[in-house]
Amino acid sequence: MTCDVLVIGAGAAGMAAALSALEAGAGTVFLIDRDTRLGGVLPQCLHSGFGEVIFRQELTGAQYAARWAARVEAAPICLRLDTTVLAVSPERRALLSGPAGVEEVSFRALVLAAGCREVPIGALALPGTRPAGVFTAGQAQRMVNLEGLTLGRDAVILGSGDVGLVMARQLTLAGCQVSAVVEQRERCGGLPRNYRRSIVECGIPLLTRTTVSRVHGAGRVRGVTLRQLDTGEERFQPCDTLITALGMVPERELLRPLGNPLPSWVFLCGNCHHIHRTVDTVSLQGAQAGREAAALALESGAAG
Amino acid sequence: MSSEERFDAVVLGGGLLGCFAARHLTSYKLRCALVEAREDVCTGISRGNSAIVYTGCDNKSGTLKARLCVQANRTFEALCAQLGVPFVRRGSLLVSYGPRGDQVVRRKYRQGRDNGVENLEILTGAQAEAMEPGLAPGISCALLAPGTGVTDPWALCFAACENAQANGCRVWRNAPVTALAREGANWIVTAGPHTLRAGAVLNCCGLNAHRVQELCTSPAVRVIPDRADYLVLDQPAGPFVRHVIFQEPEQKGKGLTLVPTTDGKLLLGPSEQPGGEASDRAVTAQGLDFLRSRAARVVPGLDLSQVIRAFGAVRPNPFHVRREGEGWVPEERGIHSFAIEHPHPGLWSLIGIKTPGLTCADALGAMLAGEAAAYLGKDAPNPEFDPCRTPPPRPRDLDLPARRALVQANPAYGRVVCRCEDVTEGEILEAIRRGAVTLDGVKRRVGTGLGRCQGSWCADRVLELLSRELGLSPWEVTQDGPGSPLLGGERRDL
Structure with a gap:
């Protein structure tokens, strides 16, 4: 198989990139995602605040994704869902794997829109046990909002970034007692509207200059030790669930074999470029990357 | 409830030792079974260790440990090929930064040579630094042991268990041993809902081995666990060193060990755990501090932001015990050899098999199975025994x-x-x-x-x-x- 532009990741950035690459004249555009649906992380975002710039409306993440997905599905894009890109080679070939088979695709330009992953608790190398009941915020969001699962009865949330705050609210609404959102900095890390909705409206204590210094529990989480960073004071906070919102890391591992600096035919956009605060800038950056990738593909197509 | 089943030999415990003992029992014409207390095998001591296949330089000459370790190391490729388990002979460097360490390097070189370890070489500091540029400069000398290997201990344990099963060994999980009694020439084992009658019993219950043995004997050896912490670094850090590195510290205490694993990650540890009593696997702040501070000194360029996990592992330390009043107290000094108890005919207990237990698991299993088969008078080989296991597709x-x-x-x-x-x-x-x-x-x-x-x-x-x-x-x-x-x-x- 060959194509002009190969887009990895069909979230906000990838969908915009694929559509704009097509509009900019790319002949064949492949859009690949390991999930079975379009939208990346958006379908699990049932809170509003998406699309204020692009649609001048406050949509939920799922609604925002659905608008873009409708356009993608209507466009002549070669869509490969339930498909993972195993490797990208310097010879401009990508190896795809899915239940339908393993295939190699040659491309002229590559758009990496693979998003980001969450920093796991393991990265903190905390003292204590390694019980069940510890989830990253995004994982918790997917399990609760998309899979209809319940995580626990009482939770502590480590990290007051937007995902942490959003989960504090959603867990509360789902009937889970959130005893604290813990933040090591002086102030809340998330957007003011998330602070208002989660901390103020749900009445959840935000403990600043505080961290989790130990995890307790043999099989399942039994509690955490909270340490006040200025006084060094520690106290035990019982809980059966610990949600971590420790930040995001751009997902760029696929590019490792391509060396540094990256070849001119690689375009990064969305959260694998840098961590964005709103989805609108992700889509805009994706569209830009798609146009540039198409231009390069057409140029190298003409040359070749 | 199942009624009593008859076997020639029964293995208690599905860790590395138990699974390998079972594997070797099936190489004789024996009816055998393995019972594991938990829901799966490989859930005890075997689940946390350094993954190193040692050469035998560290063991006192003339001991069982030294003999088995040297022998097992030589044949580890073949074993892993049979079982479809990853193994990489990375070689190791024992690096010293001063006169105290130099002495250790020379002593281990002599000891290894006496034990029959091949291709050992004492390197100058410059040679070692050229081989491993990530190590802090100032190495005074190093012992190169090309035979040191790295394996996947979990895969090894599962493979041994599957191989034993494929050769006819029955395996029951969720079957903790609650009674062990002698009846005539036989042993009656109560394990979960099962009652097993067998001529020979191999007790490989790890941290619980002494408790199981004490179901039918008075205490002789007990395990007092200690624990150690490890850090795991993600793949980008894996190639930071090419060899397994043992740092020999100049001060008293433990050095840093670095293990480039079979899947390309880097393992740091075990940490020092002086006088630790905890038998759980909780990671300690003290252990983590040890690893971080040692890493800063020994591998100053290593990017510790690549840490993806810290875990605690338990080591079983065997001690002879003596009666004191109502209770039993351990002797001051631990047992350094492999503690293999044989308190009654037909009963063998492995109590406190620590380093190089992973290296020697297959050899110990072969030895015990051989003794049991001879004791049972059934040591004719099983002509249908297939030492190879089909690994799952990867x-x-x-x-x-x-x-x-x-x-x-x-x-x-x-x-x-x-x-x-x-x-x-x-x-x-x-x-x-x-x-x-x-x-x-x-x-x-x-x-x-x-x-x-x-x-x-x-x-x-x-x-x-x-x-x-x-x-x-x-x-x-x-x-x-x-x-x-x-x-x-x-x-x-x-």
């Missing part, structure tokens, strides 16, 4: 045509579930078919959740597969056995 290790063919035959091998480690749904289903019943059971078999995201992407997908394949509600699926449900709160109907 798409990531296949070339493109082979991977393609595998997916064509079974589409589940095309769907990547764990993106960090490139593990497919097909592998997870096969792991469940081979006995995984928990998230950790799947993890230890196929590596889901071992990578940089630590399972935050795949855990709920593995949960779904476990739930579906085992016919459990998602709320019944555990991370690591009873008491560790992944989900909490009110169940819903899905």
Whole structure:
């Protein structure tokens, strides 16, 4: 198989990139995602605040994704869902794997829109046990909002970034007692509207200059030790669930074999470029990357 | 409840030692069984260690440890080839930074040579630094042991168990031993719902081995566990060193060990744990501080932001005990050799097998099985014994045509579930078919959740597969056995 532009990741950035690459004249555009649906992380975002710039409306993440997905599905894009890109080679070939088979695709330009992953608790190398009941915020969001699962009865949330705050609210609404959102900095890390909705409206204590210094529990989480960073004071906070919102890391591992600096035919956009605060800038950056990738593909197509 | 079943030999405990003992029992014409207390094998001491296959330089000449270790190291490739388990002979460097360390290097060189370890070489500091530029400068000398290897201890344990089963050994899980009694020439073992009658019993119960033996004898040797911490660094840090590195410190205490693992990560540890009493696996702040401060000195360029996990492991230290009043107290000094108790005819207990227990597991199993077979008077080889085990397919290790063919035959091998480690749904289903019943059971078999995201992407997908394949509600699926449900709160109907 060959194509002009190969887009990895069909979230906000990838969908915009694929559509704009097509509009900019790319002949064949492949859009690949390991999930079975379009939208990346958006379908699990049932809170509003998406699309204020692009649609001048406050949509939920799922609604925002659905608008873009409708356009993608209507466009002549070669869509490969339930498909993972195993490797990208310097010879401009990508190896795809899915239940339908393993295939190699040659491309002229590559758009990496693979998003980001969450920093796991393991990265903190905390003292204590390694019980069940510890989830990253995004994982918790997917399990609760998309899979209809319940995580626990009482939770502590480590990290007051937007995902942490959003989960504090959603867990509360789902009937889970959130005893604290813990933040090591002086102030809340998330957007003011998330602070208002989660901390103020749900009445959840935000403990600043505080961290989790130990995890307790043999099989399942039994509690955490909270340490006040200025006084060094520690106290035990019982809980059966610990949600971590420790930040995001751009997902760029696929590019490792391509060396540094990256070849001119690689375009990064969305959260694998840098961590964005709103989805609108992700889509805009994706569209830009798609146009540039198409231009390069057409140029190298003409040359070749 | 099952009625009494008769066997020639029964192995108690499904760790590395028990699984290998069972494997070797099946190489004789014996009816044998293995009972494991927990829901899966490889859940005790075997689940946490340094993954190093030692050469035998560290063991006192003339001891069983030295003999078995040297012999086992030489044949480890062959063993891993038979069982389909990863093994890489990375070689090791014992590096010294001063006169005290130099003495240790020279002593281990002589000891290794006396033990029959081949190709040992004392290197100058400059030679060692050229080989491992990531090590802090100032190395005074180093011992190069090219034979040191690295394996996957979990894979080894599962492989031994599967091989024993394939050769006819019965394996029961969820079967803790609650009674062990002699009746005439036989042993009666009560394990969970099962009652087994056997001529020979091999007690490989790890941290509980002394308790099991004390079901039928008075105390002689007991295990007093200590624990140590490890840090795991993600793949970018893996090639930071090429060899297994043992740092010999100038001050009293333990040095740093660095292990480039078979899957390309870097393991730091074990930490020093002076006088630790904890028998749990909780990671300690003290152990982590030790590892971080040693790493800063020994491998100053190592990027510790690549840490993806810290874990604690337990070591079983055997001690002779003596009666004092009502109770039993351990002797001051621990037992340095492999403690193999043989208190009654037909009963062997491995109590406190620590380093190099992983290296010697197969050799110890062979030795014990041989003794048991001879005792039973049934030491004719089993002509049908097949030492080879068919490993589960691993798409990531296949070339493109082979991977393609595998997916064509079974589409589940095309769907990547764990993106960090490139593990497919097909592998997870096969792991469940081979006995995984928990998230950790799947993890230890196929590596889901071992990578940089630590399972935050795949855990709920593995949960779904476990739930579906085992016919459990998602709320019944555990991370690591009873008491560790992944989900909490009110169940819903899905």
